[in-house]
Amino acid sequence: MNQLIEKIFRNNNADNSLKIGWEDFINYALYDKEFGYYQKEKVRVGGAESDFYTAVSLKQKVFSDLIEASAKNILSQHNLNFADYTFVEIGAEPNSQIIENSVVFRLNDQVDIPQKSIVISNELLDARPFSRFKFINNKWQKRILKIERTKNSEYKFSEDFEAPTPEENLHIQKYFPKASVENFALDISFDALKLFKNILSQDWHGIFIFADYYRTASELSELPLGTARTYLKHTDSADITKFAGDCDITFSPCSDTLLDIAKRFNFVGVEENYQANFFVKYAQEKIRQIIETKETDNLRKRELSELISPVHMGSAFRIISGLRK
Numbered sequence: 001m002n003q004l005i006e007k008i009f010r011n012n013n014a015d016n017s018l019k020i021g022w023e024d025f026i027n028y029a030l031y032d033k034e035f036g037y038y039q040k041e042k043v044r045v046g047g048a049e050s051d052f053y054t055a056v057s058l059k060q061k062v063f064s065d066l067i068e069a070s071a072k073n074i075l076s077q078h079n080l081n082f083a084d085y086t087f088v089e090i091g092a093e094p095n096s097q098i099i100e101n102s103v104v105f106r107l108n109d110q111v112d113i114p115q116k117s118i119v120i121s122n123e124l125l126d127a128r129p130f131s132r133f134k135f136i137n138n139k140w141q142k143r144i145l146k147i148e149r150t151k152n153s154e155y156k157f158s159e160d161f162e163a164p165t166p167e168e169n170l171h172i173q174k175y176f177p178k179a180s181v182e183n184f185a186l187d188i189s190f191d192a193l194k195l196f197k198n199i200l201s202q203d204w205h206g207i208f209i210f211a212d213y214y215r216t217a218s219e220l221s222e223l224p225l226g227t228a229r230t231y232l233k234h235t236d237s238a239d240i241t242k243f244a245g246d247c248d249i250t251f252s253p254c255s256d257t258l259l260d261i262a263k264r265f266n267f268v269g270v271e272e273n274y275q276a277n278f279f280v281k282y283a284q285e286k287i288r289q290i291i292e293t294k295e296t297d298n299l300r301k302r303e304l305s306e307l308i309s310p311v312h313m314g315s316a317f318r319i320i321s322g323l324r325k
Contacts, residue, residue, distance in 0.1 A: 001153045004028060004035035004245035008147070016149040019160055023191065025145050027129040029244040031107075037245055038107055038127070044093065044248065050234075054123055062290065062303040063122075064098050067209060070282035071118045074207055074269075078323060085206050088117045090199065091124035098122060111199060117206040125196060125253045126212050130189035132226065133164060133172060135180050140164055140172050143185075145241070157241045175256055178221040185226035187251040196258055200265040207323045208262070214255040214272060214318040227252040255320055267322030275307065276314030278321070 008028055012018045030037050043050045072082045087102035090111060097104050098120055105111045113119060132143040141161035148156040164172070172179075172186065179186060200208065213227075220227070230237045232247035240249050255272040262270045279287060290304050308314040 002155070002244060004032060005147065005155060007032065007035060009149075017147070019144050019146050022132040022143055022145055023129040023189075025244075026240070026249050027191075029240075029249055030127065030129065032245070035245045037248060040245075041094075060300045060303040062300055063307055064100070065286055066279045066283040066307065067098055067120060069286035070279065071120075071207060071209060073282045074321070074323060075118075078325065080325070085116045085118050086114045088113055088119045090119065090121045091127070092122075111202075113199065113202045113204040115204055117204050119199065119204075119206065119208040121210045121212075123212050123250075124210065125189070125192040125258070126250045127248070128189045128192035128195060130187045130191070130228070130251050131168070132228065133168070133186045133188065134161070135182060135184045136161065138182075140169060140180075142168065155241075171257075175217040175254060176221050178218070179224075181224065184224045186220065187226040187228045189251065189253060192253055193257060193261065197261050197265075200262055200267065205324050207321060208267070209319060209321045210258075211275060211317050211319045213250070213252045213316070214258075214320060215252040216272070217254050217256040220252065220254055255318065258320055259322075262320075262322045265324070267324045270320075270322035272318055272320045274310075274315050275317040275319055276310065278319040279308055 008020065008025070009015075009018060012020065028036065031039060033039055037044075068087075071085075071087075075082050075085065087099040089097050089099065089102050089104045092098070092104050092106055094106065102120075103114065103117075133140050134143055135141075142164045144160045144162055146158045146160050148158075150156055168188075168190070171188070171190075176186060215223075215227070225238070228238065228240050228249070228251050230240050230243065230247045230249050232243055237247075259270050259272060273281065287304065287308070290298075290300050293301060295301075306312045
C-alpha cells in the first residue's frame with residue numbers, strides 16, 4: 001500500500017477507482033506536503049546514495065565559476081556593470097547553491113526578484129508537473145490516469161482520454177504541428193510555463209541563465225514516446241507510477257516556448273545553447289585558466305571535462321539565456 005496514492009484516493013473521495021490528470025498525479029508525487037518526493041528530507045542529488053547527478057553536485061565548483069564568468073561577460077558586452085547586479089538562484093536544493101552568497105529561493109518560497117539581478121537555475125523547470133497528450137484518431141487527446149485498487153491492496157494503472165482545453169490545443173498546434181501522427185505522445189508542463197512567466201514578468205532588469213534538459217519543438221516532434229521518465233538510485237525508467245513519492249519524475253521542457261515567453265517580456269539576445277557551447281561562448285577565459293593549470297592530475301580540469309564534454313553533461317544539458325536592460 002502506497003501512502004501517497006491512498007491520500008489521492010481520500011482527497012478525491014474515491015473508493016476503489018479514480019481518474020486523475022497526469023499533471024495532478026505528478027504534483028502529488030513530487031510536492032505533496034506529507035509524501036511528495038521534493039518535500040522529503042533526503043539526499044536527492046550527488047553520490048551513490050542519491051538519485052541523480054547535476055552540475056551543482058560536482059565538488060570543485062567549476063560550474064559555479066563558469067556561470068559567474070558567463071554572466072560577467074554577457075553584462076560587459078552590453079556595457080553593464082557586473083557589480084551592480086545580485087545573483088538570484090531559484091529552486092536550489094537544501095544546503096546548496098550555485099553562487100556563494102546569492103539570494104536563494106527554495107521550494108515553497110515566494111519568489112521576489114531584486115531590481116537588478118542575474119537570475120539562475122539548474123534543472124528547475126523539468127521538475128514541474130506536466131500534462132500528457134496523445135494523437136488518436138486524427139486528433140489530440142489528453143491522457144488521464146486511472147487507478148484501481150486490487151484485492152491484494154495493490155494498484156492497477158491504466159489510461160483514459162478526454163478532449164484538451166482550447167488553450168492546450170492551440171499550444172500543441174502552434175509548437176508541434178509535425179507531431180500530429182497516430183499514437184504520438186507529448187509531455188508538456190503548463191505549470192513550468194506559468195512559473196517561468198512569473199519569474200520574467202516581475203519588474204527587474206538583468207539576465208537569466210537557466211540550465212536544464214531542454215529540447216526544441218522540432219526535436220520533441222521526433223520523439224513519439226514523449227520524454228517522461230523517473231530517476232531512482234541513478235536508474236531511469238519510463239514508468240512514472242512506480243515508486244510514486246520516492247523517485248524523481250521529470251521530462252524535457254520545450255525551449256521554443258520558453259524563449260518566446262522571454263521575448264514577450266522584452267528580453268533580448270534570447271538563445272538556447274548546448275551547455276558546452278554556452279560556456280565556450282561566454283566563459284572562454286575561465287576555461288582557458290583551468291586548462292592551463294600546470295598540475296597534470298587536477299580535479300578542476302576533470303570537472304571541466306564533465307561539464308563540457310559531449311559524452312558527459314556538455315550536450316545532455318542546455319542553457320537558455322537572455323538580457324533585459
